[in-house]
Amino acid sequence: MSRILQFLFGRLPIGWLQLSHNRGRFIGALTGVAFANLLIFVQLGIMNAVAGATLKPYEFFTADIMISAEDANALNEGSNVARQWMLMALSDPQVTDGIGLLVANLPWERDTGSISLTTFGIDPGMTTLLSPDIASRVDLLRLKDAVLLDRRARSIGRDEAAGIRPQTPLRFESDGRSLSIQDTFSGGGGFGGDGYLFTSDQTFLSLFPARQSGAPDHILLRVHPFANVAQVIDRLQNLIPDKTLRIRSYAEAQAQDLTYQQRQKPTGVIFGFGVLIGVMVGLVIVYQVLSSDVADHISEYATFKAMGYGPAFFMSIILEEALVLGLLGFIPGVMAGTGLLALMAKVTSLPLTMTVSMAVTVFVGTVVFSVASGMVATRRVIAADPANLF
Amino acid sequence: MKHEYPIVLKGLNHWFGTGDIRKQAIFHLDMSLPQGSFTVLMGPSGSGKTTVLTLVGALRAVEEGSVRLMGTELHAADEAVLRWARRQIGFIFQAHNLHESLTATQNVMMGAMVHSGVADAPARAAARHALDLVGLSHRLDYLPEKLSGGQKQRVAVARALVGNPSIILADEPTAALDKDSAAEVVDLLVRLGRERGTTTLMVTHDNRILERADQIMTLEDGRLVKTETSRSP
Ligand SMILES: Nc1ncnc2c1ncn2[C@@H]1O[C@H](COP(=O)(O)OP(=O)(O)O)[C@@H](O)[C@H]1O
Ligand SMILES: [Mg+2]
Numbered sequence: 001m002s003r004i005l006q007f008l009f010g011r012l013p014i015g016w017l018q019l020s021h022n023r024g025r026f027i028g029a030l031t032g033v034a035f036a037n038l039l040i041f042v043q044l045g046i047m048n049a050v051a052g053a054t055l056k057p058y059e060f061f062t063a064d065i066m067i068s069a070e071d072a073n074a075l076n077e078g079s080n081v082a083r084q085w086m087l088m089a090l091s092d093p094q095v096t097d098g099i100g101l102l103v104a105n106l107p108w109e110r111d112t113g114s115i116s117l118t119t120f121g122i123d124p125g126m127t128t129l130l131s132p133d134i135a136s137r138v139d140l141l142r143l144k145d146a147v148l149l150d151r152r153a154r155s156i157g158r159d160e161a162a163g164i165r166p167q168t169p170l171r172f173e174s175d176g177r178s179l180s181i182q183d184t185f186s187g188g189g190g191f192g193g194d195g196y197l198f199t200s201d202q203t204f205l206s207l208f209p210a211r212q213s214g215a216p217d218h219i220l221l222r223v224h225p226f227a228n229v230a231q232v233i234d235r236l237q238n239l240i241p242d243k244t245l246r247i248r249s250y251a252e253a254q255a256q257d258l259t260y261q262q263r264q265k266p267t268g269v270i271f272g273f274g275v276l277i278g279v280m281v282g283l284v285i286v287y288q289v290l291s292s293d294v295a296d297h298i299s300e301y302a303t304f305k306a307m308g309y310g311p312a313f314f315m316s317i318i319l320e321e322a323l324v325l326g327l328l329g330f331i332p333g334v335m336a337g338t339g340l341l342a343l344m345a346k347v348t349s350l351p352l353t354m355t356v357s358m359a360v361t362v363f364v365g366t367v368v369f370s371v372a373s374g375m376v377a378t379r380r381v382i383a384a385d386p387a388n389l390f
Numbered sequence: 391m392k393h394e395y396p397i398v399l400k401g402l403n404h405w406f407g408t409g410d411i412r413k414q415a416i417f418h419l420d421m422s423l424p425q426g427s428f429t430v431l432m433g434p435s436g437s438g439k440t441t442v443l444t445l446v447g448a449l450r451a452v453e454e455g456s457v458r459l460m461g462t463e464l465h466a467a468d469e470a471v472l473r474w475a476r477r478q479i480g481f482i483f484q485a486h487n488l489h490e491s492l493t494a495t496q497n498v499m500m501g502a503m504v505h506s507g508v509a510d511a512p513a514r515a516a517a518r519h520a521l522d523l524v525g526l527s528h529r530l531d532y533l534p535e536k537l538s539g540g541q542k543q544r545v546a547v548a549r550a551l552v553g554n555p556s557i558i559l560a561d562e563p564t565a566a567l568d569k570d571s572a573a574e575v576v577d578l579l580v581r582l583g584r585e586r587g588t589t590t591l592m593v594t595h596d597n598r599i600l601e602r603a604d605q606i607m608t609l610e611d612g613r614l615v616k617t618e619t620s621r622s623p
Contacts, residue, residue: 006510011503012496014489189602303487306449307549308504310469386447389425 005320007089019292033329033366034336036282040362041337042298045344045352047052050268052215052351053190054261057118058254060187060196061101063220064229065089065236066253070244073260074119076103076192080215083252092235094227094259100216106174106197111223112155115194119147121204123212127355128354129220133185134198140166141181141200150187153195153256156351157352164373191267201365205375220250230249286325298319298384304384314381322370330363394461396589397423397446402455404612405439415441416612419455422536428589428602431596432601433609439593440561442609446591447559448475460556480550482560482579486536486542494521494545495530495548500621501549520548523576540571547578558583559589564599572596592611 005013019026040199057075067085072078086098102121107114124142127135140146146169155323170181179199187196205211222330223232229249236247248256262268294301301314338354345352404416406428415438423429427433431439445457446451447462452465459475467475480501485571488497498517502508508516521530524544543563550558576599583590592599600606601620610615 011510012492012499014492017491017496018489081440173417297489299487300489303481303483303489304500306447306476307501308473308475310473387444 002218005324008211008315009320015317015318016324017032018297018317019321019324024295025289025292029159029285029325030332032285032289033282033325033370034185034333035333036278036285037330037333037362037379038336038340039278040275040365041279041333041354041358042340042344043271043278044185044358044362045337045341045354046271046350047275048355049266049350049352050261050271051091052312053188054258055191055254056188056190057120057196057327058250058257060120060134060185060352061099061129061196061220061250062131062222063129063387064223064227064252065095065221065233066248066250067219067221067236068217068248068253070245070246074192075218075266076105077216080217081219081386082242083214083216083219083321085242086216086221087157087220088240089221089236092232092239094224094232095221097126097222097223098129099123099211099220100201101218101220102201102208102211103217104208104220105193105238106207108174110155113308115153115155117150117153117195117197118174118190118193118197119197119207119294121199123204124200129222134180137183137185138198141198141203143180143182145177145179145203145206146182146199147203149181149200150152150195150197151184152188152349156195165365179203179207184369190352194221237299249336263277275381279365279369283369283373286322286370287377288378289325290321291376291380293317293321294380298380301381302386302388305384311378311382315378317374318378318381319371322374323367326363326370330366333366334359334362339371394458394549395422395424395459397421398456398458399442399446400456400458402445402452402457404438404445404450404453408584414612416445419614421607421610421614423589423591423605424582425567425589427604428500428583428590428592428609429605430592430600430603431607431609432593432595432600437609438596438612439609441612442560442589443559443593447479447481447519450470469599477553480555480558480564482543482546482550484560484562484565486539486546486566488542488545488549493531493533494526494537494548497545498548498552501552501578505553508619516552517548520552521545523551523582524548524572531565538571540567540574543567543571543575544578547575547582549583551582554586556589558588558591558592560594564596573598576602 002013003015043314052262067081067083069079086100088097089095099122104119106117106119106308124138127138130138132165137148164181164184166182172179180189201213205213223229341352357374398433399419402416402419405412407413421470448464448525457464460478464475464520495517498520499513502516503514521527524547526541529537529541538563564575566605580602604620606618
């Protein structure tokens with residue numbers, strides 16, 4: 001450490017020597033920084049999981065444009081859309097395929113407890129709008145009461161999922177109706193449901209008698225490979241008389257869903273606050289350590305000043321201290337964060353993981369914030385009056 | 391061009407405080423210290439000795455009159471000039487003011503490295519040499535807390551001398567030391583100062599030091615009341 005800093009700053013690593021001189025305080029400070037990092041990692045992990053879980057179901061489809069009702073902020077929220085707009089959209093020369101997407105939650109009473117599956121009803125003939133994973137199995141849905149199950153849904157065991165094949169379907173009852181799971185695909189539990197289910201529009205309508213084939217929840221469209229999606233959207237907005245509809249590119253719909261989950265839903269806002277609190281805890285700790293270190297060494301700093309050292313020198317010492325605190329606090333913080341997120345993922349089956357970008361963000365943030373609070377702490381050093389030394 | 395003395399004070403006045411409590415501490419002080427001379431500044435407590443040292447040492451802004459250091463005016467000088475001036479000076483404070491988390495060698499190195507372009511290795515070598523001169527070659531890697539009072543003050547002397555300063559300013563450097571340590575430290579300062587041609591200004595009450603001084607100046611109530619010159623330098 002000493003050598004690295006010596007090389008980095010081209011002088012004696014005074015900051016490091018000063019921090020490590022008072023071992024008890026140093027360890028306390030590092031623990032504090034590590035704790036703040038851990039707090040941020042957990043919150044960021046949850047926010048990432050929200051994002052991952054929000055975007056997951058969009059992966060099942062290969063749409064270019066999505067038409068939704070004004071109040072449909074997420075796939076499984078809001079009013080539905082008239083199917084006739086899809087037919088109208090298909091009259092655009094650049095729109096090649098369209099599908100009405102029916103969405104509802106289906107309960108499944110299992111021995112281990114009840115789970116709720118986000119169920120998509122689709123026309124099994126429209127494979128071009130489905131991801132390969134789903135498209136390759138969608139023919140199985142032509143059978144009555146046939147469904148495809150998310151093999152990563154909560155409480156579905158690995159062995160149980162592995163046993164589900166078209167030759168050996170798994171039957172289960174939901175609200176008195178018997179369903180037959182023909183095969184599985186890869187999804188994952190989210191915040192709104194415990195997993196996903198695919199079924200034909202026919203089966204869907206018989207499961208949810210209140211729903212109508214003429215009113216799907218969303219309309220998904222595919223355009224010609226070389227079409228300009230924005231221009232197609234412009235044309236559709238002119239073409240379709242219902243001006244309350246949201247006609248968005250598929251990417252934009254996902255981005256807006258994500259923003260909605262993170263900024264408007266209480267859970268997202270709470271986790272966002274958690275990150276903020278972690279940052280503030282870290283800031284306060286680093287500032288406290290640096291400013292009390294400055295206070296303890298004020299006469300030594302004044303001595304350096306009397307010897308002819310200038311502000312740049314003092315700033316570099318504080319910078320060095322901030323760097324040391326940020327760096328050495330980050331290491332245990334990232335290790336504890338990785339462990340804790342893995343543990344939480346296991347318990348919740350949410351996609352909670354430490355990612356490289358999270359680690360880099362938190363590391364850079366820690367160093368930047370440490371340096372910033374160090375800069376504030378330096379002001380007292382720069383103001384130290386060497387005349388009071390004699 | 392006439393070669394100027396390293397320290398020249400002319401018509402120096404200094405005040406403390408503002409408004410009603412504004413009080414003059416230094417009155418019309420003139421002083422010239424020749425190159426290589428050893429000057430002792432004496433006077434009762436509160437007579438202004440420390441104030442003079444801080445003004446000469448560029449630690450306090452000169453308000454009225456002139457302080458010239460190595461030919462450079464400190465009155466109204468900017469921060470960069472003041473820093474330059476401080477680097478020409480080896481300070482020895484009454485309290486040693488060593489950095490507690492740096493070893494003896496590292497503390498002394500800080501005195502060498504203030505001069506830009508002095509790298510680590512030469513600074514370390516210079517620090518060792520300086521500590522050797524003050525008789526501490528067996529304590530190079532000790533932290534201040536492991537050193538006696540006299541040893542700490544000797545480290546401070548080494549730190550002041552390591553950069554080969556043109557000027558040494560010392561404010562009662564032996565006040566906190568026992569008799570033997572005090573004698574040793576003063577001995578060092580006088581001997582090393584003479585060897586290097588350093589101009590030294592020292593505040594002290596120690597009688598044994600007086601006989602080794604070239605000049606003894608006595609301050610009373612901020613006025614120079616007596617100047618004795620023992621021999622011409
Ligand atoms: N920082 C200060 N603020 C106000 N008055 C001061 C300050 N420093 C010194 N003085 C006053 O200036 C006078 C000279 O002080 P000083 O130079 O410390 O004397 P000495 O070092 O000879 O004891 C004293 O009257 C003292 O009270
Ligand atoms: Mg004094």
